Amino acid sequence: MSVVPAxxxxxxxxxxxxxxxxxxxxxxxxxxxxxxxxxETAQAGATDWAGITPAKEITWWSNxxxxxxxxxxxxxxxxxxxxxxxxxxxxxxxxxDEVAQKFQAASGANNIPDLVIASDVWWFRYMINGQxxxxxxxxxHLEFNTDDFNKTLFDDYNFSxxxxxxxxxxxxxxxxxxxKVWQAAGLPDRAPKSWDEFDQWAPKIAASAGVxxxxxxxxxxxxxxxxxxxxxxxxxxxxxxxxxxLDTPExxxxxxxxxxxxxxxxxxxxTAKDQVADFGAGLTGCTLASTGSLSGILKAAQFEVGTGFLxxxxxxxxxxxxxxxxxxxxxxxxxxxLAAAKFLKFLTNTENTAYFSSNTGYMPxxxxxxxxxxxxxxxxxxxxxxxxxxxxQTTRVQDWGRVFVPxxxxxxxxxxxxxxxxxxxxxxxxxxxxxxxxxSFEQNVKSYL
Amino acid sequence: xxTMVENRxxxxxxxxxxxxxxRRRWPWKSWLLFLLFxxxxxxxxxxxxxxxxxQSLYYSTLQWNIGSATARQVGLGNYIDWFTDPTTAHVVMVxxxxxxxxxxxxxxxxxxxAVLLNRRLRGRGAARTxxxxxxxLSGVAVGLLWLFVFDPxxxxxxxxxxxxxxxxxxxxxxxQWALLMVIVVYLWKNVGYVALVYLAALQTVPAxxxxxxxxxxxxxFHAFRRIVLPLLGPTTFFLAVTTLLSSLQSFxxxxxxxxxxxxxxxxxxxxxxxxxxxxxxxxxxSSAVAxxxxxxxxxxxxxxxxxxxxxVHY
Numbered sequence: 068m069s070v071v072p073a074x075x076x077x078x079x080x081x082x083x084x085x086x087x088x089x090x091x092x093x094x095x096x097x098x099x100x101x102x103x104x105x106x107e108t109a110q111a112g113a114t115d116w117a118g119i120t121p122a123k124e125i126t127w128w129s130n131x132x133x134x135x136x137x138x139x140x141x142x143x144x145x146x147x148x149x150x151x152x153x154x155x156x157x158x159x160x161x162x163x164d165e166v167a168q169k170f171q172a173a174s175g176a177n178n179i180p181d182l183v184i185a186s187d188v189w190w191f192r193y194m195i196n197g198q199x200x201x202x203x204x205x206x207x208h209l210e211f212n213t214d215d216f217n218k219t220l221f222d223d224y225n226f227s228x229x230x231x232x233x234x235x236x237x238x239x240x241x242x243x244x245x246x247k248v249w250q251a252a253g254l255p256d257r258a259p260k261s262w263d264e265f266d267q268w269a270p271k272i273a274a275s276a277g278v279x280x281x282x283x284x285x286x287x288x289x290x291x292x293x294x295x296x297x298x299x300x301x302x303x304x305x306x307x308x309x310x311x312x313l314d315t316p317e318x319x320x321x322x323x324x325x326x327x328x329x330x331x332x333x334x335x336x337x338t339a340k341d342q343v344a345d346f347g348a349g350l351t352g353c354t355l356a357s358t359g360s361l362s363g364i365l366k367a368a369q370f371e372v373g374t375g376f377l378x379x380x381x382x383x384x385x386x387x388x389x390x391x392x393x394x395x396x397x398x399x400x401x402x403x404x405l406a407a408a409k410f411l412k413f414l415t416n417t418e419n420t421a422y423f424s425s426n427t428g429y430m431p432x433x434x435x436x437x438x439x440x441x442x443x444x445x446x447x448x449x450x451x452x453x454x455x456x457x458x459x460q461t462t463r464v465q466d467w468g469r470v471f472v473p474x475x476x477x478x479x480x481x482x483x484x485x486x487x488x489x490x491x492x493x494x495x496x497x498x499x500x501x502x503x504x505x506x507s508f509e510q511n512v513k514s515y516l
Numbered sequence: 517x518x519t520m521v522e523n524r525x526x527x528x529x530x531x532x533x534x535x536x537x538x539r540r541r542w543p544w545k546s547w548l549l550f551l552l553f554x555x556x557x558x559x560x561x562x563x564x565x566x567x568x569x570x571q572s573l574y575y576s577t578l579q580w581n582i583g584s585a586t587a588r589q590v591g592l593g594n595y596i597d598w599f600t601d602p603t604t605a606h607v608v609m610v611x612x613x614x615x616x617x618x619x620x621x622x623x624x625x626x627x628x629x630a631v632l633l634n635r636r637l638r639g640r641g642a643a644r645t646x647x648x649x650x651x652x653l654s655g656v657a658v659g660l661l662w663l664f665v666f667d668p669x670x671x672x673x674x675x676x677x678x679x680x681x682x683x684x685x686x687x688x689x690x691x692q693w694a695l696l697m698v699i700v701v702y703l704w705k706n707v708g709y710v711a712l713v714y715l716a717a718l719q720t721v722p723a724x725x726x727x728x729x730x731x732x733x734x735x736x737f738h739a740f741r742r743i744v745l746p747l748l749g750p751t752t753f754f755l756a757v758t759t760l761l762s763s764l765q766s767f768x769x770x771x772x773x774x775x776x777x778x779x780x781x782x783x784x785x786x787x788x789x790x791x792x793x794x795x796x797x798x799x800x801x802s803s804a805v806a807x808x809x810x811x812x813x814x815x816x817x818x819x820x821x822x823x824x825x826x827x828v829h830y
């Protein structure tokens with residue numbers, strides 16, 4: 068007995084097979100990208116918005132950052148009451164990456180939303196792919212006050228003279244410490260001002276509290292984010308514009324400093340799964356985590372939590388921004404785009420920004436919201452939140468090599484994990500990552516710019 | 517007869533020429549039936565299997581950012597990139613180790629369980645259910661559940677090891693331990709399938725053969741080795757093909773537990789296809805890896821069909 072049925076491949080069968088394959092190949096050639104193009108970034112100013120009537124219904128893809136589904140639903144309810152435009156809120160993923168993956172895949176089928184989450188490592192790819200609309204023209208038409216946005220957060224989405232998204236659920240890394248551990252170690256009730264100061268404090272923490280002083284996170288979208296603090300604080304950078312700069316002595320020194328903490332001083336450890344969970348469980352004395360985790364940490368921790376600015380390096384304070392903005396897809400009709408822009412304006416006005424921030428822990432992206440009455444109440448009730456907001460003034464736009472080049476964050480994470488988990492040589496680890504990122508830039512970005 | 521023909525000829529009536537081809541009776545009815553029964557399946561196969569397969573082959577020749585409406589033709593560039601990439605050897609090694617461990621381990625454990633469950637034991641029905649149950653569970657759910665078991669601080673595994681004075685391995689930070697962890701979870705989930713198929717096969721082994729062997733003085737081990745195992749040949753062959761294919765395509769457990777990390781220690785070729793296509797967004801490169809994996813699967817199946825099947829006695 069044979070599993071494969073015996074077949075005689077005569078001329079007729081061969082022709083039939085060829086016809087089948089040919090037909091299927093023809094089908095395969097249908098759809099997909101146009102070959103030979105040099106990119107198609109959406110152009111600003113092409114639509115006369117004055118003559119457009121907004122659509123009556125739009126769709127919004129979100130991952131509800133900071134467990135904000137109820138908050139987003141409430142904001143939609145308010146918008147519908149004010150403007151009469153229905154908004155369908157779709158849970159398009161559990162995190163920014165999942166929403167982005169779905170958005171990328173759906174773009175081929177044109178089954179896309181009218182408004183989409185656009186995180187710090189994704190919006191640029193949307194832009195070079197021609198998937199999102201520059202918003203300056205729409206903002207001008209709708210008298211959408213963008214001057215009031217926190218400048219760093221708004222300019223994160225600025226490229227080639229246009230803004231491609233507006234800030235929404237934005238965050239920064241923050242220094243969290245266990246006050247009980249601090250007290251046991253006889254330390255002042257504040258975060259260390261610098262990494263030098265942390266080095267002096269860490270042995271006391273380890274000796275008195277019996278915990279790992281500092282828990283460090285790993286994994287994509289995270290390790291290369293918090294490392295910005297140490298890297299920039301020592302005068303290094305991942306890249307300058309599109310040129311990788313990880314071969315500088317400052318960058319190497321930053322990596323060696325992290326290795327010293329982990330392998331020599333043993334005052335830091337890379338946590339197994341989640342540095343936030345480990346900190347909340349009292350396994351580490353302090354950690355670096357997102358400001359978006361603040362509410363969760365305060366709820367979960369069985370001890371009093373202190374927050375502070377990220378420690379300074381020899382070259383001063385350094386803090387990256389992160390989180391997500393919102394973008395409008397380019398391929399939707401002008402009516403849909405206008406309706407989405409009206410919703411975007413409503414969602415990020417002063418009142419709603421304060422409502423969103425006070426309920427999630429994300430940064431108030433507008434200056435007027437930051438200084439308003441709603442947030443003042445939040446600061447009074449939760450002083451830790453004030454630290455996070457104040458730290459915004461020290462932030463800077465991220466290095467393009469990490470956030471704009473496809474695979475940039477992944478390559479840097481791999482390099483940092485080699486450095487932190489295997490004590491690999493920083494020079495060679497960074498060289499491998501730089502080479503991969505430069506290649507990715509040549510292949511995936513350069514021709515689209 | 518000859519007179520009749522002669523008479524007709526004289527009357528000017530000639531016989532009709534014989535048909536060149538014998539006409540088929542109602543061929544359109546057969547076609548209609550064929551289309552009715554096979555048409556939907558053929559259409560589904562073309563739309564959801566063959567078309568994407570050929571499309572993927574075509575995309576593998578493009579430099580294409582997923583989501584972009586434009587791309588650049590690079591011929592075999594993506595294939596050359598993959599074969600010359602320094603991480604390729606590592607990804608292939610992870611794939612080979614994972615496949616050998618899950619297929620080999622699964623077959624041995626599955627057979628052992630099947631032999632055990634084929635005996636007349638108390639609670640055999642419940643035991644069979646317990647063994648097979650994980651197979652029908654969602655891979656993501658299984659992965660998330662085992663994350664808690666392996667947690668080096670709070671997991672059951674760490675607690676058991678602590679009880680005997682040992683420290684938990686660094687399952688999530690050490691690439692080797694992480695690979696072992698996903699292999700163990702994969703085996704736990706899928707060994708029930710192998711056991712189930714072997715169990716069904718064991719129940720078809722004629723009892724009189726085993727009795728005759730026992731009368732001739734064969735030990736249970738010898739009877740198993742000389743009679744049962746050869747009779748299980750077709751089942752073993754079937755399982756080797758199916759488990760190998762599913763192992764090479766496994767994704768859910770890795771995604772739920774390690775996302776290919778740490779340090780790409782659990783990045784198999786299948787996971788690399790996902791990472792490159794959807795995380796990095798290099799759809800052309802991802803399609804090239806998918807095509808290479810497809811060719812590998814074809815070759816492995818061909819080798820199994822061509823050479824291994826010859827050693828199987830039906």
